[in-house]
Amino acid sequence: MRKVGFIFWVLSFASSLYFSLELYDKGINLDTNFLTFISETQKYDSAKRAQELYESRNLQYAIITLSSKNKKNILNFTPILAKKFCESKSVNYCNWSSEGGSNLYSFYYPYRKYLISPGQLDYFEKTDKKIIIKKRLQEIYSPLAMTESSQLSSDPLGIMSSFFRSLLPVGGFMPDEGLLISNSGGAFHSLITLKFDMNRPGIEKEVSHLVVEAKKRLALAPEIKMNAVSGLLYFSEGAKQSTTEASTLGLLSLCLVMLLIVLVWRSALPLLATFLTVIFSSSVGFLFCYLVYSRIHIACLLMGIGLMGVVSDYCIHYFSHNTEGHYGLQKSTLRAIIKPFLLSLLTSIVGYAGFYFTGVIVLQQLAVFAVFGLLAAALTVFFLYPCLPKNRKPLTGVVVSFICGFSRFRTSMMSLSPVTGKLAVICLILGVGLLPKIRFDDDVRKLQKPNSELAKQERIIQDLTGVKRQSQYYLIEAESDQQLLQTEEHLSRLNDKRPNRAELSRLSSWIPSHSRQSLSRTGYNNLQGLVVDFYIRLGVENPKWQASRVYRENSTPKLNVKDWMNRFGHLPVADQYLGKSGKYFYSIVRVESGNFMRESELPNGVKIITRTKEVSKFFKELRSNVMLMILCLVVAALVLIALFTGYKMALEVCLAPCMGLVWSALMCFWIVGYLDLFHILGLVLVFFLSIDYSFFNSFSLPGQDDSVDIGIGVSVFTTIFSFGVLIFSQTAAIHHFGMSVLIGITVSYLFTVQRGAKF
Amino acid sequence: MFLSVVSSAKSNSSTSPPRPLLSVFKSVSGQFKQEKEIKRLKLTLKSYGRFEMAPGKLVWIQRAPIKGRYEVNQQEMRQTVEGQPEQVVSRQKVPELALLSDMMTCALSGDPKCLEKSFTTTEVQIKDRDNWTFTLKPKDKWIKRVLLAMKIKGGKKFVREISIIEKSGNTSVISFYNIRGR
Numbered sequence: 001m002r003k004v005g006f007i008f009w010v011l012s013f014a015s016s017l018y019f020s021l022e023l024y025d026k027g028i029n030l031d032t033n034f035l036t037f038i039s040e041t042q043k044y045d046s047a048k049r050a051q052e053l054y055e056s057r058n059l060q061y062a063i064i065t066l067s068s069k070n071k072k073n074i075l076n077f078t079p080i081l082a083k084k085f086c087e088s089k090s091v092n093y094c095n096w097s098s099e100g101g102s103n104l105y106s107f108y109y110p111y112r113k114y115l116i117s118p119g120q121l122d123y124f125e126k127t128d129k130k131i132i133i134k135k136r137l138q139e140i141y142s143p144l145a146m147t148e149s150s151q152l153s154s155d156p157l158g159i160m161s162s163f164f165r166s167l168l169p170v171g172g173f174m175p176d177e178g179l180l181i182s183n184s185g186g187a188f189h190s191l192i193t194l195k196f197d198m199n200r201p202g203i204e205k206e207v208s209h210l211v212v213e214a215k216k217r218l219a220l221a222p223e224i225k226m227n228a229v230s231g232l233l234y235f236s237e238g239a240k241q242s243t244t245e246a247s248t249l250g251l252l253s254l255c256l257v258m259l260l261i262v263l264v265w266r267s268a269l270p271l272l273a274t275f276l277t278v279i280f281s282s283s284v285g286f287l288f289c290y291l292v293y294s295r296i297h298i299a300c301l302l303m304g305i306g307l308m309g310v311v312s313d314y315c316i317h318y319f320s321h322n323t324e325g326h327y328g329l330q331k332s333t334l335r336a337i338i339k340p341f342l343l344s345l346l347t348s349i350v351g352y353a354g355f356y357f358t359g360v361i362v363l364q365q366l367a368v369f370a371v372f373g374l375l376a377a378a379l380t381v382f383f384l385y386p387c388l389p390k391n392r393k394p395l396t397g398v399v400v401s402f403i404c405g406f407s408r409f410r411t412s413m414m415s416l417s418p419v420t421g422k423l424a425v426i427c428l429i430l431g432v433g434l435l436p437k438i439r440f441d442d443d444v445r446k447l448q449k450p451n452s453e454l455a456k457q458e459r460i461i462q463d464l465t466g467v468k469r470q471s472q473y474y475l476i477e478a479e480s481d482q483q484l485l486q487t488e489e490h491l492s493r494l495n496d497k498r499p500n501r502a503e504l505s506r507l508s509s510w511i512p513s514h515s516r517q518s519l520s521r522t523g524y525n526n527l528q529g530l531v532v533d534f535y536i537r538l539g540v541e542n543p544k545w546q547a548s549r550v551y552r553e554n555s556t557p558k559l560n561v562k563d564w565m566n567r568f569g570h571l572p573v574a575d576q577y578l579g580k581s582g583k584y585f586y587s588i589v590r591v592e593s594g595n596f597m598r599e600s601e602l603p604n605g606v607k608i609i610t611r612t613k614e615v616s617k618f619f620k621e622l623r624s625n626v627m628l629m630i631l632c633l634v635v636a637a638l639v640l641i642a643l644f645t646g647y648k649m650a651l652e653v654c655l656a657p658c659m660g661l662v663w664s665a666l667m668c669f670w671i672v673g674y675l676d677l678f679h680i681l682g683l684v685l686v687f688f689l690s691i692d693y694s695f696f697n698s699f700s701l702p703g704q705d706d707s708v709d710i711g712i713g714v715s716v717f718t719t720i721f722s723f724g725v726l727i728f729s730q731t732a733a734i735h736h737f738g739m740s741v742l743i744g745i746t747v748s749y750l751f752t753v754q755r756g757a758k759f
Numbered sequence: 760m761f762l763s764v765v766s767s768a769k770s771n772s773s774t775s776p777p778r779p780l781l782s783v784f785k786s787v788s789g790q791f792k793q794e795k796e797i798k799r800l801k802l803t804l805k806s807y808g809r810f811e812m813a814p815g816k817l818v819w820i821q822r823a824p825i826k827g828r829y830e831v832n833q834q835e836m837r838q839t840v841e842g843q844p845e846q847v848v849s850r851q852k853v854p855e856l857a858l859l860s861d862m863m864t865c866a867l868s869g870d871p872k873c874l875e876k877s878f879t880t881t882e883v884q885i886k887d888r889d890n891w892t893f894t895l896k897p898k899d900k901w902i903k904r905v906l907l908a909m910k911i912k913g914g915k916k917f918v919r920e921i922s923i924i925e926k927s928g929n930t931s932v933i934s935f936y937n938i939r940g941r
Contacts, residue, residue: 134825138840141806141825143793143863149929153799540800 005383012379013280020283023290060092062207062230063461064192064214071181071188073224078179078190081214081226085194090206093195097178124157124527132157133534140538152538153546156531173465182464189464196232201295208236227457237451242298242731249725256721257312263399264714269388270319274312277380281311285373289365296369297362299733304369309722310348310689311377313715314341317696318385320395320711334386336707340695341381347637347695348688349374354629360622363681395710403713404706410750424655424751431662438665441674442620447733477584477605484585490603623677626684633687634658653698657690660748667743668736678736682723686744689719693752716749784940786813787917791935798928810867810935817864831860858901866911867935869918877902878909889915916940 066081068074082096124132136157140149151158173180173191180191196203211228218224261271285304289296317340322333352370355363478484528547535543580586634654642650661683668679693712723745726738788811795804808821819829827840836857838846850857858877865873871880878895885891892912897903910922917938923931 134842138825138827138843140804141821141827142838143819143821143829149795149797149804151927152797152802535800538800538802538804540802546800 002383002386006387009379009383012284012376013276016280016283016287016376019287023287060196060198060232062194062196062228062232063465064194064211064226064228065189065461065464066192066218066224066226067187067189068221068224069187070223071183073221074181074188074190075177075179077218077221077224078192081217082192084214084217085192085210088206088210090196090200090203090210091194092197094192095194096180096190096192124530129530129533132530133537136534137537156534156547157527184464191465194230196230204232204236204239207232208240227460229454229458229461233454234450237454238731239298241451242734245729245731245734246298246301249728253722253725256725257718260399260714260717260721261316263397264395264403264710265319266397270315273319273380273385273388274315276384277315277377278308278312280380281373281376282308284376285369288372289369292368293361293365297365300362300365300369304366304373307352307366307370307373307685309719310344310685310692311373312718312722313689313692313711314344314377314381315385316714316718317341317711318381320714321707322385322388322390333390334381337696340692340699343695343699344692345374345378347691351633351684351688354633358622358625363622395706400710404709407709407713424659427751428655428659428662431659431666434666435662438669439674440620440623441676442616442623444615444619447676447678447731449732474588474602474606476587478586479584481585483605484587487603487605488587619677623680626677626680630661630680630683630687633684634661637691649698653691653694656694656748656752657687659751660686660690660744663747664740664744668740671739672736676733676736678733679740682737682740683744685723685741686748689715689741689745690748690752693748697752712749712752716745719745786811787938787940788812789917789935789938791819791933793931793933795931796929798930812864812867817860817867831864836860858899859905862902862909863921866909866921867918869911869913881908 064081064085066074066078078096082094085091086094086096139158140152173182173189182189182191196207200206207230211226211233214228215226218226257274258271261274262268265271282304285307286296286301289300289304317337318333321336349371352367352374354367355370356367358364476484476487478487531547532543535546540546634657637657638650638654640650641653664683664686665675665679669675672679693715696711697708720742723738723741726734727742729735729738788809790809791807793804793806795806796802797804806821806825807823808819810820811818816830816832819831821827821829825840827838829839830837833850835850836848838848861873862877865877874880874895877897877899879898880893881896882894883891884893890912891914892910895909895911897906897909905926907924907926909924910920911918912920912922917935917940919935921933923933925931
């Protein structure tokens with residue numbers, strides 16, 4: 001039977017390892033963006049989906065500039081580099097020549113909208129038609145009216161001319177010798193724009209590789225400087241940093257854990273067993289996670305690999321009891337730890353499975369990873385460990401003596417007097433009393449700082465192109481597309497009244513909403529009639545038809561805004577209109593400068609949207625849920641243990657984990673100044689690990705105090721080595737996670753006193 | 760300060776810069792005809808009138824189809840259109856407009872030095888003393904946004920025609936006649 005189990009284990013191990021390596025070889029789809037924490041599958045309202053749609057459009061672009069004092073360099077190198085970019089399979093569309101940039105408006109303002117302001121409509125409504133036409137004719141015939149006459153076909157009444165004039169000074173790139181070139185700051189700059197195929201797996205890596213390759217080519221001409229900006233580059237840099245950290249810190253922790261195990265057992269066997277357990281668990285966890293989600297988030301990977309600390313503890317507890325003379329038969333070793341092991345396994349599986357119901361994609365991935373990883377570890381404990389030989393000699397050495405000695409000292413200190421015995425309880429009560437002082441901060445921007453070099457390049461490109469990164473935008477929600485227009489009009493009207501007028505990007509449609517048309521005496525038809533008269537006066541052939549190209553196409557009472565916008569292919573306004581999502585229609589109005597409107601100033605149906613704010617709000621909600629979950633876990637553990645073993649035992653088992661939770665939270669708050677979701681996630685792990693120590697401490701077979709002490713002591717140190725090193729991470733989220741685990745585990749270890757201690 | 764051509768070049772065409780034109784008059788006046796073709800509307804806008812030019816000053820008096828007077832000097836631009844009060848625009852306030860008006864003044868004067876500030880000469884054709892053309896491309900980034908190229912045709916003494924090709928595809932041809940210098 002043991003042989004069958006062993007063969008089953010070997011086959012499972014080999015196949016999981018093979019498939020994991022195969023997957024790694026093909027390239028893992030690693031998600032590194034902390035903003036993607038929110039999943040499509042979770043309870044997610046349509047406004048957020050509309051918003052994501054808008055943002056995903058922005059994400060797929062990259063702007064690249066080449067700069068040199070020598071124009072010839074720019075003229076020579078831009079086509080070479082641009083062609084290389086365009087050849088890449090990850091690039092769907094590229095533009096670098098002046099031909100492609102002939103409509104510069106569409107490049108600079110792909111999302112700009114124009115809305116006739118109420119003031120303008122009022123003017124056309126109240127002013128005599130003849131005067132309007134005469135004045136317009138005077139403007140057109142002015143010897144300096146070059147721009148006015150060029151807009152005769154698209155803006156006959158000059159309604160938008162001031163709007164377009166205001167666009168002109170922005171962005172210095174103009175067609176020059178076949179390229180888009182700007183001459184500013186004493187240097188020449190060329191422009192390349194790329195659009196990526198977002199469906200390609202590992203697109204972030206490919207984009208980063210493209211830029212690196214381009215920079216290598218430019219090494220031939222050191223006087224040329226390249227700047228590139230794209231959301232994908234930020235993600236790629238984030239991934240690089242995270243994977244570098246993961247490999248460095250992982251290696252460091254592995255070395256420390258190995259050293260500890262070798263020093264305690266002076267044998268390669270526990271080390272090998274731990275190694276095999278961790279490899280098997282992590283590959284099974286990874287495979288199942290990838291099977292379900294087709295991608296894996298870096299945070300899940302880091303926390304999932306961290307979970308392997310729990311798994312390696314099983315091996316440590318097993319081997320601390322697996323000494324010749326202790327139990328005689330190897331089977332007995334398993335029997336000695338079976339109760340705490342199963343309790344530990346069950347609580348860990350149930351606890352981690354709970355993450356699945358949070359609705360957060362990363363935590364769902366972690367749940368799948370952990371549950372399958374823990375099951376694989378259980379298989380190893382049951383089928384592999386019993387086949388391994390026992391230690392022939394009892395465990396000795398400096399490390400063992402230190403762990404056992406420290407454990408005894410700890411217990412004796414607690415048992416010294418009734419006062420010291422109550423110390424843990426007093427500390428716990430004190431800590432709980434201080435908990436309300438803790439301040440939380442869920443600002444997602446603090447979790448992952450953008451790469452400074454990329455941010456610098458982005459600033460340079462912003463200065464060159466004049467295209468600022470959006471700082472705020474309004475999401476407009478309405479029950480119909482007509483209502484959508486009305487709300488935009490309302491918003492525009494409010495904005496016009498502001499002393500420092502924020503530059504709202506306006507709807508390029510000429511069409512006021514139907515309600516505005518009916519309210520206005522001039523309205524839509526009058527405006528159009530005015531253009532027909534104006535065209536007649538100018539002598540335009542087929543004036544009605546010409547005018548209808550601008551206005552009449554949309555005069556149907558049942559106007560579909562999206563259809564209308566699609567007809568105007570040269571005005572890329574469709575992007576601004578997000579269409580219907582769920583019950584509602586959405587559009588985005590961007591604020592580019594000026595002082596922004598406050599939430600209270602906005603009309604109904606308009607929300608100020610910032611992605612980070614939304615995610616922060618979501619994190620806050622999630623953190624509250626996880627905190628509630630921890631509380632439920634503690635209460636559930638207390639009740640269950642009390643039911644089977646009495647309340648005293650329940651209190652004894654739960655004391656150390658509670659101390660770890662409370663004091664880790666307090667100390668992290670004192671160190672960082674606030675707590676965030678990742679501190680709290682660390683606390684979840686603290687609870688699971690420390691309750692395991694209590695289980696092994698309280699439910700192992702009696703008479704094996706040293707084995708239990710060694711098991712717990714080594715587990716604590718391996719956990720500290722595995723998670724404590726995360727404190728060195730540059731990513732705040734990971735750093736906070738490591739910090740809360742490190743403090744929590746240390747505190748709970750100090751208060752995990754030997755069984756039978758009187759206090 | 761109207762200029763005359765003193766070039767006696769024999770070549771039919773050349774890519775070298777035009778030879779400097781010499782000022783022989785203190786002021787010049789004449790008539791103009793402007794034809795502006797609006798491509799997308801298949802429309803030609805015609806206007807007629809007179810112009811007067813003196814050092815640092817250009818007056819454009821439009822007779823038809825709208826009566827108006829436009830005056831550009833070194834400080835400001837003044838516009839008087841029938842039935843409307845006079846409008847005065849300071850050069851500092853609208854630098855783009857000032858640039859365009861300077862461009863017109865330079866083109867009309869045919870002064871290469873003045874044109875070189877904002878244009879690059881791309882082609883020069885000198886058939887004889889009475890028939891020369893040079894083609895210019897804007898180098899000033901403001902003008903570049905509006906214009907693709909400009910052609911100036913001239914005769915023995917005066918500029919005869921200015922053609923402007925706009926970025927929008929529209930073209931303007933301004934012809935000058937009955938020119939008198941004093």
